[in-house]
Amino acid sequence: MKIDKGSTIGVFSPSWVITNEAPEAAARAEEYIRSCGFNVKHGKLWGKADAYRSGSPKERADEFNTLLRDPEVDILMASVGGQVTNGMLPYIDYKYYTDNPKPVVGMSDVTSLLLAIYAKTGIPTYYGSNFVTSYARLGSYRDIALKSLCDVLNFENSYEYSFPEYYSDDVIEWSQELTKEKRIPNEIITLSGGKTKGRLIGGNLYTIGNIWGTPFMPEIRSGDILFIEDTEEWACGVERTLAQLKISGVFDMIGGLIIGKCRHFEHYGTEKTYYEFIYDYLDRLNYPVLAECDFSHCAPMLTIPIGISAVLDADAKTIELVR
Numbered sequence: 001m002k003i004d005k006g007s008t009i010g011v012f013s014p015s016w017v018i019t020n021e022a023p024e025a026a027a028r029a030e031e032y033i034r035s036c037g038f039n040v041k042h043g044k045l046w047g048k049a050d051a052y053r054s055g056s057p058k059e060r061a062d063e064f065n066t067l068l069r070d071p072e073v074d075i076l077m078a079s080v081g082g083q084v085t086n087g088m089l090p091y092i093d094y095k096y097y098t099d100n101p102k103p104v105v106g107m108s109d110v111t112s113l114l115l116a117i118y119a120k121t122g123i124p125t126y127y128g129s130n131f132v133t134s135y136a137r138l139g140s141y142r143d144i145a146l147k148s149l150c151d152v153l154n155f156e157n158s159y160e161y162s163f164p165e166y167y168s169d170d171v172i173e174w175s176q177e178l179t180k181e182k183r184i185p186n187e188i189i190t191l192s193g194g195k196t197k198g199r200l201i202g203g204n205l206y207t208i209g210n211i212w213g214t215p216f217m218p219e220i221r222s223g224d225i226l227f228i229e230d231t232e233e234w235a236c237g238v239e240r241t242l243a244q245l246k247i248s249g250v251f252d253m254i255g256g257l258i259i260g261k262c263r264h265f266e267h268y269g270t271e272k273t274y275y276e277f278i279y280d281y282l283d284r285l286n287y288p289v290l291a292e293c294d295f296s297h298c299a300p301m302l303t304i305p306i307g308i309s310a311v312l313d314a315d316a317k318t319i320e321l322v323r
Contacts, residue, residue, distance in 0.1 A: 003154065026132050068093065081110050256287055
């Protein structure tokens with residue numbers, strides 16, 4: 001499952017109505033993607049709104065299934081996340097997808113769809129760019145995001161991540177004009193050293209909690225490398241989902257942990273950063289743990305697969321995908 005110039009990206013709207021509320025940003029993202037040599041095909045809910053969502057659960061699933069069956073579409077990408085992607089999971093055509101797979105890409109609330117497809121089919125999905133929020137940005141951030149997507153989809157034997165020099169934690173009001181973005185010096189942090197190889201699994205921590213214990217959540221296996229991130233989350237909310245995973249034995253089974261940046265973490269009196277809060281709550285894990293990685297709501301968003309093996313070297317601060 002590769003992407004090349006000339007490939008067509010089918011854009012679906014699994015939750016929030018960003019193409020309706022911020023049409024200028026959606027148009028800017030499309031203009032950028034087309035300028036890079038790719039084609040864009042709108043799902044039937046592009047520009048639509050049903051209050052806080054793009055359509056009913058069945059309508060959103062039908063949009064996805066239609067793009068999946070469309071022979072012109074090479075890759076399916078979410079326009080944005082939101083809160084209610086999990087409602088469409090029972091209506092996805094997993095049988096057709098198994099027989100006719102295409103890369104599915106998205107992040108945040110789209111975690112539930114990515115994990116559901118992998119759970120039901122065993123075919124890897126990609127925690128990466130949302131169409132509008134990754135490609136309506138300015139300057140190099142969107143270039144880095146697109147290059148990461150292409151690199152991860154197209155690598156053959158192995159691929160080692162190169163982390164960006166700068167990042168932005170801006171919370172953008174997409175319905176307003178975007179004139180500048182932050183350039184914060186980037187630093188990847190080792191919390192616990194060591195090296196491990198395992199299957200990558202994870203996504204947005206809050207969203208994982210929303211499908212935990214359902215048939216749409218893949219089983220966590222011994223030796224897996226879990227990756228998690230959040231945005232604008234409170235310490236109490238992070239603890240709630242961490243506790244759910246902890247009492248389920250997840251942190252005793254995995255062989256490594258990757259913690260993404262958390263944009264605007266509310267420490268709620270703990271005086272801790274997001275990664276410090278997680279590491280301390282989990283009693284300072286004794287396997288490799290790498291934090292402040294760029295698989296997050298900050299820009300640029302690097303793409304990380306669900307269901308593909310990786311080598312995590314926390315001492316060297318490297319992550320290498322391997323077939």
